[in-house]
Every structure is written in C-alpha cells, then in structure tokens.
Amino acid sequence: MAVDLNNEKLIARYLLGDLPEEQQVEIEDRAFADKGYLELVTSVENDLIDEYARRELSETERQMFESRFLASAERRKRVEFARALARVPVAAAVPERVVVSQPAKWTWRDSLYAFLIGLNPAAKIATVAVMLFLTLGGVWLFAETMRLRNQLAHLQAQNQTRQNELQQQVQAERRRSEELNAQLAHEKQQREQSDESLRQLSETGSETPARPVIASLTLLPGLSRGGGEKSSLILAGDARLVRLQIGIDPNEPYKTFAVELRTAAGRQVWTKENLTARTRGRARAVSLTLPASVLKSGDYELRLRGRQEGGESEDVGFYYFDVKR
Numbered sequence: 001m002a003v004d005l006n007n008e009k010l011i012a013r014y015l016l017g018d019l020p021e022e023q024q025v026e027i028e029d030r031a032f033a034d035k036g037y038l039e040l041v042t043s044v045e046n047d048l049i050d051e052y053a054r055r056e057l058s059e060t061e062r063q064m065f066e067s068r069f070l071a072s073a074e075r076r077k078r079v080e081f082a083r084a085l086a087r088v089p090v091a092a093a094v095p096e097r098v099v100v101s102q103p104a105k106w107t108w109r110d111s112l113y114a115f116l117i118g119l120n121p122a123a124k125i126a127t128v129a130v131m132l133f134l135t136l137g138g139v140w141l142f143a144e145t146m147r148l149r150n151q152l153a154h155l156q157a158q159n160q161t162r163q164n165e166l167q168q169q170v171q172a173e174r175r176r177s178e179e180l181n182a183q184l185a186h187e188k189q190q191r192e193q194s195d196e197s198l199r200q201l202s203e204t205g206s207e208t209p210a211r212p213v214i215a216s217l218t219l220l221p222g223l224s225r226g227g228g229e230k231s232s233l234i235l236a237g238d239a240r241l242v243r244l245q246i247g248i249d250p251n252e253p254y255k256t257f258a259v260e261l262r263t264a265a266g267r268q269v270w271t272k273e274n275l276t277a278r279t280r281g282r283a284r285a286v287s288l289t290l291p292a293s294v295l296k297s298g299d300y301e302l303r304l305r306g307r308q309e310g311g312e313s314e315d316v317g318f319y320y321f322d323v324k325r
Helices: 008-015 021-033 035-053 059-069 073-086 108-117 121-207
Strands: 214-219 231-234 241-248 256-263 268-275 277-280 283-291 298-307 313-324
Touching: 008 021, 008 035, 021 035, 035 059, 035 073, 035 121, 059 073, 073 121, 121 268, 121 283, 214 231, 214 313, 241 298, 241 313, 256 283, 268 283
Parallel strands: 214 241, 231 313
Antiparallel strands: 241 283, 256 268, 256 298, 277 283, 298 313
C-alpha cells in the first residue's frame, strides 16, 4: 500500500524519528529532489517547534522532540525563539477610541502611528516586541531558506558530477570490451587460416614425400634474451613447416601447455593451446608445428605456459631464437 508522503502527520513523525527507515529514506530522497516538498517539511518542522513551545505535545512526542531537536545548537536557537514568542502577552483590553482628524490622504506610516498612539503602554510594548520578533524571525527564516537552497544546489551539482564520471567509466569499459572482442575475432580468424594452411601443407607434403618440407629446431630452457648461445633456425626456400621441440624440466607437474610466439618487437605471430609433453628417456619436451610462412628473418621470443587441472595457468619459461632465410 502506497504511503502519502504529503501527509503532515507523517512528516511530523519523520521529524520526531518515529518512522521506519524505509519511509525516512523516501521522505529524504523526495526532499532532496523536490524544492516544494522541502518547503513543506520545513513548514511542518516550524509548526512542531511552536507546539513544543506552547506545550501542546504529548509526553511521548515531547521526549522524542527533545532527544532529536535539542541535540543541535541551531535547532535549540529556534526553540528558544519560539518560547520567547509564546511568552509575549496579548493585549486583553481595547482602549477607548480616540477621534483623530485625518488628513485627506493617509499613508501606512500614519495609520501605524495612529494605531500605536491609541494603545495603552502595555499593549504598545507587546506590539513592538511582537513586531521585532516577527522581523527577526523573518530574517532568520529567509537566511535559513537560502542556506538550505545553496546546500541542495551543491548536492545536486555533486550528484551530476558523479553521474558524469560513472558514464565516462561505462563508455571507457564499453570501448575496451569492443577492442578486446575485435582482437579475439582477429586472432580466431588468423588461427583458422593457419590451421587450414597446415592442413593443406600436410596434404601437399603427403603427396610429395621426397621434398624436404619440414625444418626442425630444439629449444632448451634457461637461455636469456641477451644470451650469446641463442639457437638459430635456418629456413630453406622449399621449407613449408617448422617443428619446434621445446625442452622442459621433467618434474614439471602441468598436464597441458600453451605457447605464444612473438617477434623481438612484441608482435604476436602464433599461439597454440592444449599441447601435451612427451617423455623420451630422461628428457621431456613439448612439440609445436607451425607454417614456415609466418616466420620472417629476425629474433623471436617463445613463451611457454603450463595449465593446472583447476584451470589456472603459470609461466613455465621463455625461449629465444633467431630465424635466417
């Protein structure tokens, strides 16, 4: 069942802290977004202070009011002002009418002066006090309203800034996702083309077994990028396939491996996953076959990663070699 947030009794319960947290949040959100509703909340708050000053609240409401309102120095000032205004006596007797000859045109100053002259001394003091309190109260209410409006404008500006930042982050993440998807599609297409080339080359190689079409190279672990004993692969003009034997530690616990081959400049030229290692005697190696056409003359870096049964992968080693045609 929907709750009428414009109900003044409901707002008074909110000001006394007698509402569930969900309804308090609804009232605060609406006051934050609607200036007219904020003015209604301020009006109910002023009426509640006047009722407390005139002792018109129940005992329970008075205790909730004191625990909530008197905790703030600013609200205590407003309560003291309401108490002082409630103690101003009202003129009980109406003085005798004094007949004053009026000029042809009376201004409001003349009317006010005549009214004050016609009052007895007690009524004059009470009237001046009431006018003074009303003037000060009006000034204070105006200043308080302006302060609340400025605070609301500041909060709205902060909220807009935060929304703009979040929107920029979403756009940046969307662009990054699009770039990653495009890169994955490109790599998938490249892999499919390379697999097709391997299949065709394998068929061609089976038809002409007499021609030397496979170039082999064994890579040993432990070589650094700048090592002087870097392996070299010499590709003849009729070489169609390259087979790399990647040596690993026999004690490596990984079941499958993944290979990533890059140039010295960092350009990726070949990737392959789900490779298994073969053991021959005391040696253990991972075999990789790729088209010779993807390798140009220059230096290369091969990164070998091992994958555990849980799906996580770790670097096993980096291998460096150069190609000469």
